[in-house]
Amino acid sequence: MNKNKATFRKVKISIVFCALFLIAGITANNLLALLKKEPEKVEKIQAFTTVKVQEMLRENYREKIKGYGTVEPILETTISAQVSGVVTWISPRLRRGQVFNVQGKPQKLLQIDDRDLRQQFISAQANLQKAQAAVKALEIETYGTESLLNNAKKEWQTSKRELKRLNKLIKERGISPSELDRQVLQTSQSEKEVLRLDWQYKSQLNSRERVLADVALAKAQLQQVKNDLRRTTIYTPFSGYITDVHVNYGTRVTPGTPLLRIVNTDKVAVAISVAASRYGQIQMGATTDISLNSGRTWRGKVIRILPDVDTQTRTFQVFAEIDYQQMIIPSGIFAVCYVEGLIFENVFVVPRTAVIDDFVFVARRLTKYKNKAKVEKRRLSIRASTSEYMIVDDGLKNGDEIIITNVEEISEGSNVGIFSGYETSKQR
Structure with missing residues (x-):
């Protein structure tokens, strides 16, 4: 009997101690919770579209008018016989495609019998x-x-x-x-x-x-x-390459008989077709950037402007001269040209791809996330437009960052991520 009482007392004491430990643990946990600093609330960032931006700065912009053209020689000639006789000698270099460099000393091409x-x-x-x-x-x-x-x-x-x-x-x-x-x-x-x-x-x-x-x-x-x-002795009239040879050794010629054709290699011209709406915007001597199919680009100057417009194509022609002594540019090759046009002073130059119905999207960077921004929609006051750019008077401020990619996927108030490849208006 006494043994059972002692056992019951031990169980009772164990229960009391367990309760005390449980109460102490809860109390300690509450105290720790009171001492713990609450975490800062973080603004929840919604899903965003990654875009590229371009900084806008006012500038004086000279328009580049785009045109297409073909290369043609400024100087070419067909050399004909001026006397009668038999061809008694032909230079072994007188072949189609052969280049002759005069450099102040004409080179002999062929000889007609002079006895x-x-x-x-x-x-x-x-x-x-x-x-x-x-x-x-x-x-x-x-x-x-x-x-x-x-x-x-x-x-x-x-x-x-x-x-x-x-x-x-x-x-x-x-x-x-x-x-x-x-x-x-x-x-x-x-x-x-x-x-x-x-x-x-x-x-x-x-x-x-x-x-x-x-x-x-x-x-x-x-x-x-x-x-x-x-x-009776035929020399090169200027530096150039041979395009045609019409005679051989022993050929009898008379005055007027074509002997050969040579094209000058010092300079060529590009006949550029420009939209009729641009007439009057290009001046003589304007600098022209000329790109050929080969990928190379030359710089030339406008030497002639035809004063008439083709009624079918609605274009007029501008001729730009290229000094290309380092290599031969074949006649007839296609060229893409950018000719200096009007100067617009104190304007913003905005890529056309960034403009939708006279509006652009401006990225407003978030304070705590420099590579994330809110989208703001701006209406532009457009003075003129080119094939690649809009010339803007108002609607932007110096330093504004306009969105130039993925503009179809965003709207005002959208969250966007800014691509690290940052551009400025000077990097055009």
Whole structure:
């Protein structure tokens, strides 16, 4: 009996201790809970779309007008024969596609037989010498006749004075009539000699003019033969590449026979077709960026603007010159061109892809999450538009970050994540 009571007492004591421990644990837990700092409330971030943004800054923007064109040579020529003969020599380099670099010294391309012309040259030289000798002989004769004429005139004047004196004497009966008659006859003969020599002198002067004309003709004929001799040798007229060769060794040619065609390699032009609405916005000398199919880009300048518009394509043509001495650009190759146009001052330049119905989305970065932002919708005041950009006067501020990608997937108030590839308006 006593043993059962002792056991019951132990159980009772155990229960009491367990209850005390339980109460103590609950109390300690509550105390710890009171001492623990409540966690900060975090704004719940909704699902977001990742976008790229571009910082907007006011700037002076020169428009680049896009056009398409083809390359064409500024200088090309078909060299034709100017004399008749047989081709006796052809340069081994005279082949299609071969490039000739003149560099101040023309290179020989082919030779036409010049033997007949050399004989003509000798004959022309002889004719000139003969004509020049005739001029010298006639000059000597003319000089002699002129001297005789001057002497005859003096004798005639003397005879006339003597006749006048005798006429006075015969009135005074100082001489006989026969003496006067002799003086009259002598004076008449002197006059006839003067007239004869004067006619001879003038005839010689006329003959001299005719002989001088023969000399001039002989000189011209000699020069013509010299020119023809020079034309038997064909040289490169400028640096360029050969596109066509029309003759071979032994070919007989006549004046006008095409020999070859060469295209200048120093400069080319690009005929650019530009929308008619852009007429008047491009100036002479405007810088032009020209990209070819090869991926290379050249810079050129506008050298001509055609003053008419194609009624079918509604375009006008602008010609830009390229200096391309480092390599050959083949004629006819397609090119994409950007020509300097108007200058817009103090504007924002917005990519067209970022604009929807004259609105853009601006990213407002969250304070605690620099790579996340709220979307704000802005209406733009657009001054002009190009194929790639909108020229904006108002609706934005310096430093605004506009969203330039995934604009179809967002709306005002949307949460977006900003892609790390940040751009500015200066990185266009």
